[in-house]
Amino acid sequence: MDVVCSAAGKAADELTRRDVARALLTVPAREALEQFAGIRRELTAAGNPLSATFWNSTEATLSSIEAGSATVGDVRLWLEATGTEPTQLFPAEGFLWSDEDERGPVAAELHARLVSHLEALVAAGVIDSDLLVRSDDAALAAYRQAQLDWLRAPLPDGRVPFDAIAEEEDDEFLAKWDEAEADARSILGELLSDAGPRPCPQDELAAACDRLRDQLGSDEWPYQLLRTAAGVDPATLPRDDRELWLTLAAGVVTPNDEPPDDPLNDSSMYWYMLGHEAWIAAAVSLARNGPSTVVDADSLAHDAATFDFENTEDDEFDDAPWLDDLDEPEARSDQTQQLSLGFFTVALLWRTLGALDVDDRLTELGWWGIPESLLRAWQPHTDPS
Incomplete structure (x- = not known):
C-alpha cells in the first residue's frame, strides 16, 4: 500500500x-496478484473500498496479463474504465495523447489537469466507473464527451487545451525537423568539400532565369508545379538571377505546396517522401560525376540506394540520428523502385530549371546548382519574431 x-x-x-x-x-x-488482496483490505480499512466491480475487473485483467492473453488494448480499456484515465479520442475527434514519456511540458500539465477534472466528475457522480467497466454504451459516450468538452473549453488563463497541445506538438516536430536538416546540411557540406569546386556558370544561369521569368506566370505544366513548390509569386520574383534560381530549385527539395491538379500524383507522392539521405546521395554523386553525366530517375534512384555513408572519416556521419533508420547498402537496393518514382518528378523539374539538358545530361548549371539548392533548402530558418 505504501x-x-x-x-x-x-x-x-x-x-x-x-x-x-x-x-x-x-x-x-x-x-x-499477490499484493491484490492486501491492497483491497487496506483500502477498505481506510474507508476507501472502491467497488466490487472494479476489483473483479482488476483481478481478471491481471490474471490475463499473467497468462499472456491480455492485449495492449485490453489493458488500455481496463485503465480507461477507472473513470479518470484520459482516452484516445481518435480518429473521430482527431485527438491522440502521446505516450507519457514522450509528452512535452504543456501536454503533461494538461493531462494532469484533465485527470483532476475527471476525478471531480467521478466524485460528483457525473461519471459512473462501474458502468464503464461494464462497457455501457451511453456511459462510454458520455465519458468521451466530457473529455472532449474539457479539451475544447478555454482554461482560466485563456488557453484551449486542444490547441495548446497541438501547438506544442507542432513546435516539437519542427524543432526535430530543423535538427535533422542541420545534420543533413553539415554532412552534405563535408561531402561536397571533398568533391572540389563547382563554379557558377553566369551566362547559363542568366539564360535559364530569363526563360523562367517568361514562363512562371503561365499555367503551363510543369511551370505551375515548379512555381507552387517554390512558393513564389510570378509578379514578385527575385531580381537577382542566383536568388531566383536557387529559390526555385530549393522548392524541388522541400516543396512548399502542391498544385490542385497534379497529373503526376503517384510520382509526386514519392517525391514528397524522399528523405535527406536520398537527396544527399543524389547531389553528391552528381557533384562527383560532373557535367554531361546522364541523369534520369533510375540513375538517381540507384545512386541513392547504393550510396555508402559509412565510407567517411567523420564520425558525425554515423551519429546523425536520421541515419539510424538506414539499412545497409545491399538492403537499400530494394527501395530503388520507390526512389525512382520520386526522382521522376525531380528530374522533370530539374530539366525545367535547366539543370539537365534536352538529352537528360547534367549541365554546368545543374552541376553547380543542384548541390547548392540542397544547402539553400536546409539552411536555418529565420524566426519572424
Missing part, C-alpha cells in the same frame, strides 16, 4: 481506481 500511496502522492483514503491500477501495472502481474 508503494501505491507514494506513486500517487496521496493518502490511502484519497486514492482513485486509476491510482491503484497504474501502481499495479508497475510490477509483474504475478506480483500484483
